[in-house]
Amino acid sequence: MVDVIPTALPGVLEIVTPRFGDDRGIFSETWNAAAFAEAGIDTAFVQDNFSRSAKGVLRGLHYQVEPIAQAKLVRVGRGAIFDVAVDIRRSSPTFGRWTGIELSAARWNQLFVPAGFAHGFIAVEDDTEVQYKVSAPYSAAHDRAIAADDPAIGIDWPLAPSEWSRSAKDVAAPLLAQAEIFA
Numbered sequence: 001m002v003d004v005i006p007t008a009l010p011g012v013l014e015i016v017t018p019r020f021g022d023d024r025g026i027f028s029e030t031w032n033a034a035a036f037a038e039a040g041i042d043t044a045f046v047q048d049n050f051s052r053s054a055k056g057v058l059r060g061l062h063y064q065v066e067p068i069a070q071a072k073l074v075r076v077g078r079g080a081i082f083d084v085a086v087d088i089r090r091s092s093p094t095f096g097r098w099t100g101i102e103l104s105a106a107r108w109n110q111l112f113v114p115a116g117f118a119h120g121f122i123a124v125e126d127d128t129e130v131q132y133k134v135s136a137p138y139s140a141a142h143d144r145a146i147a148a149d150d151p152a153i154g155i156d157w158p159l160a161p162s163e164w165s166r167s168a169k170d171v172a173a174p175l176l177a178q179a180e181i182f183a
């Protein structure tokens, strides 16, 4: 059975799927539509993404605006990340709040990030491989970023900014207060 662990933000869920080990290695259903629906994640995913990052690479905070907003289901196949979701729905009681957990191959956990949240992660090991499903296709025209170091959000990243490596787009990202977000 899929194990669902609530986080500090309602709607953002940590998931652990059963893992079967034998003398060959391990097996696990990392996504099963019926089992996840039973666990409360009734999302139609349309695209699978993969990224590899060196330690200190910080990607985010990212989201797509309506009508192509994305829910995401994030897991790590190798290495480890600190994975973060920020509620960017203005009318939400948890607007502007963040939650973060370590996702790793060793822990075998995943993070479900609903639409309406910005998402980002930092790799805390070299050669970290992240795989994630998204519920709407990529659209460069709807893709947005918010500064990972916005003091109004105050994310407690596990590595210091001097150790971060970010894309030019992420370094130039606006603060939450200036960003185009969700109602």
Ligand SMILES: Cc1cn([C@H]2C[C@H](O)[C@@H](COP(=O)(O)OP(=O)(O)O[C@H]3O[C@@H](C)C(=O)[C@@H](O)[C@H]3O)O2)c(=O)[nH]c1=O
Pocket (backbone or CB within 6 Å): 049, 051, 059, 060, 061, 062, 063, 072, 119, 120, 121, 137, 138, 167
């Ligand atoms: C996200 C994405 C990027 N691309 C292209 C655009 C660009 O040339 C190249 C790298 O894109 P980015 O710099 O946006 O990649 P990256 O910084 O890894 O972006 C990702 O960050 C994490 C935190 C998320 O939550 C994802 O949704 C996504 O925004 O890949 C696609 O073709 N499809 C996609 O779905």
